[in-house]
Amino acid sequence: MKKYILVYLVLLILSITSETFSRDKLNIASGVVPHHLLAQEIIDDFFKYIFSREKPETIILLSPDHWHSAALHQENSFITVALEPGKEEFNHLKVDSNLLRKLAEKNKIVLNNPAVVSEFGITNLLPFMEKYFPETKILPLLIPAKISKEQVKQLVNSIDEVAPVRTILIASVDFSHYLPWQAANFHDLKSIRVLLNFEEENFKNIEVDCWQALYAARLFAKLRQKEAPFIIAHKNSADFLKLDLEETTSYFSVIFEQKKVEEIFSNQKVKTILLTGDMMLNRGVEDLIKQNSVYYPFQRISQLLRGVDIVFGNLEGPVVKNPPEFPDNSLKFAFNPEVMKGISWAKFNLFSLANNHTLNWGKEGLEETKDWLRKYGINFVGDPLSGSWRELDAYFPSDNSDNIIFLAFNQIFPFLAKEEEMIETVKAVKSLNSEKLLIISLHWGEEYQLTNSLAQQKLAHQIIEAGADLIIGHHPHVVQNIEKYQGKLIFYSLGNFIFDQCFSLETQQGLAVGVEVHPDKLIFRLFPLQINRGQPVLMKQSQESEFLIKLAERSGSDKKLVDAIKSGIIKMERLN
Missing domain, CATH: 3.60.21.10 (Metallo-dependent phosphatases)
Structure with a gap:
């Protein structure tokens, strides 16, 4: 009897250790999610999927700088906009101010709280984060349209170096804009293929609202060696509105993780x-x-x-x-x-x-x-x-x-x-x-x-x-x-x-x-x-x-x- 109890205790310890190790390692590295609230069911499914598998310590949100706040500064192509120093909370979520300080030492970051507060690419996602990850720290970053691939690479490398192991980097990005759904779907084929295959040379010519944020999310997945895609959804605003529109927006959401999953993207070679x-x-x-x-x-x-x-x-x-x-x-x-x-x-x-x-x-x-x-x-x-x-x-x-x-x-x-x-x-x-x-x-x-x-x-x-x-x-x-x-x-x-x-x-x-x-x-x-x-x-x-x-x-x-x-x-x- 003692023998069986000993075996049970060993297995229990191993399972706890394995679970702790898994939690510490974090199987999910990054993801892409839309920010238009028309696609809120996709946003909810995205965060729900992460919640079912992980408890991240920090989530970094990368959003397009829709209002061009970086243009107020002389070197607008070099600037990432973040929260002001010392800010401990943002919309009821804790801010990873320590990570922000470390990133600011390695990158040209302008601290601009009003810009972040007015950026819907950030604020539209916060209620979902508060719902699923109320204890997780966040760090919102706005990515200017003129920032180069080399500057994004420097930012992501520094995130990989100084961010906690249990960090997830999320790109808040909408795909094809201002086109009927047939043309939008045609454009999405290349955009999705470039993202999933990590075709570094092609990111600059994909039809999305912030290719740099997509590049950052995909590069971070590669650096953390968690590149298996799990596709949450691919839809168009016409799908939600049930209307045949002259101009639409596409929404694609994916999570990059360590283990292989059943779903395989069939259009990777198109x-x-x-x-x-x-x-x-x-x-x-x-x-x-x-x-x-x-x-x-x-x-x-x-x-x-x-x-x-x-x-x-x-x-x-x-x-x-x-x-x-x-x-x-x-x-x-x-x-x-x-x-x-x-x-x-x-x-x-x-x-x-x-x-x-x-x-x-x-x-x-x-x-x-x-x-x-x-x-x-x-x-x-x-x-x-x-x-x-x-x-x-x-x-x-x-x-x-x-x-x-x-x-x-x-x-x-x-x-x-x-x-x-x-x-x-x-x-x-x-x-x-x-x-x-x-x-x-x-x-x-x-x-x-x-x-x-x-x-x-x-x-x-x-x-x-x-x-x-x-x-x-x-x-x-x-x-x-x-x-x-x-x-x-x-x-x-x-x-x-x-x-x-x-x-x-x-x-x-x-x-x-x-x-x-x-x-x-x-x-x-x-x-x-x-x-x-x-x-x-x-x-x-x-x-x-x-x-x-x-x-x-x-x-x-x-x-x-x-x-x-x-x-x-x-x-x-x-x-x-």
Whole structure:
């Protein structure tokens, strides 16, 4: 009997020791939670999950500096705003003033109590913390929009060095803003993937209200070696309001912990591409740029262009220093290098040069255009002077894991690619890269015609048969029909993106296509655009619905495709 009692006592001591050790170690390192109270059920579930597993000594809250309080100080890009020294309590919660003092020794921290009190990214979360962790100390920090990744890294490293072992770092962040839910969900794919995979180089181009706070939470999880994600929720404001809204906000919540959990994020490998139409920055558009700024053409569409892996367009002309003054009715273009600032700001990172205007300033203009694009870190494809099309002029993203290839060909006088050489090129590229998604951009077709020509269709089918996975067209200046052939999509023309053609309704409409590249499927999101005075903008819902119905009607008799076009989302299996 004594023997069994002794064994029981040993096991009891071990279990208590194990529990104490677990509590001391803290399995949860960090998390991400929204701060809009519309998403309060997500916020509650987030803190409830932590409460069911841990009792942290300190919680550090990182919030965007929504009211730009750091801008009051000279070095606003170096500043994190916190509570005033000596403050022991904040909204009935104890403040970890000792940790604040230690962090202030290693980081440039401005102490500003009114800024914290007015920051809803902090105050909206405090009632939930008081509910679940009334004894836990807090330390609220506001993160300015201009703080760099290096400064965030310094802050997180110092937190890791001086914070108690039982510390959780929480990023109070809302995801995609000011877009309809279809576009918001498209953006969220990259944002969530970058966060979960910790793609350090990509945090700066995700569409959230504070990428720095997300980076901090994910880095802290890595430093504490607790990187297994447990996803609390991913929803949109439209889900809560049960309304189809023009502008929404996305909410994503995740906890990073030590042990593996059942839920696995299935989209960790998904890549996103946004395909746009013809971009012309001369003539009437140039006049508008001079009256406003180099950012003017992109200002009303910039939100859609951000947070995407590849943003692609057809650059309809060369970029050259001191471009000539062509007449207003000229069909020759040349863009001032100042426009590159706007293009870069708009996050374009890939252009087709395979069109009939690229050589409007000759071979020298083409080479100068390439130099300007390289200077701004923008890739290009489709050199019309590359000699034989057998010399593969392809774009392979630098990240080999992208598994995406672009080819571009011009079929408009005077620099036509020979059809047989195009087809041979497609065959050659596909044979060497059978697992990669091969996207073909074609400059072709008849101007202002709303449906493709027989010549376009014949060539498109041959290119699909040669191995292309997707065809996108430019040049007609209007949006043409969509066709499905052998399980692949052909967008005959995306129409204009930025242009000065105001003489018809159709030339002032365009189509942007968001492509989700999954390992086993492709999802296409259709974003109809209205072009007003050289500025593309997402169509309002009523106009969008009418546009998609007309596009579906001229896209053939395939009922499944027609219905998908009307819905704005086309789903396809990947066929290799």
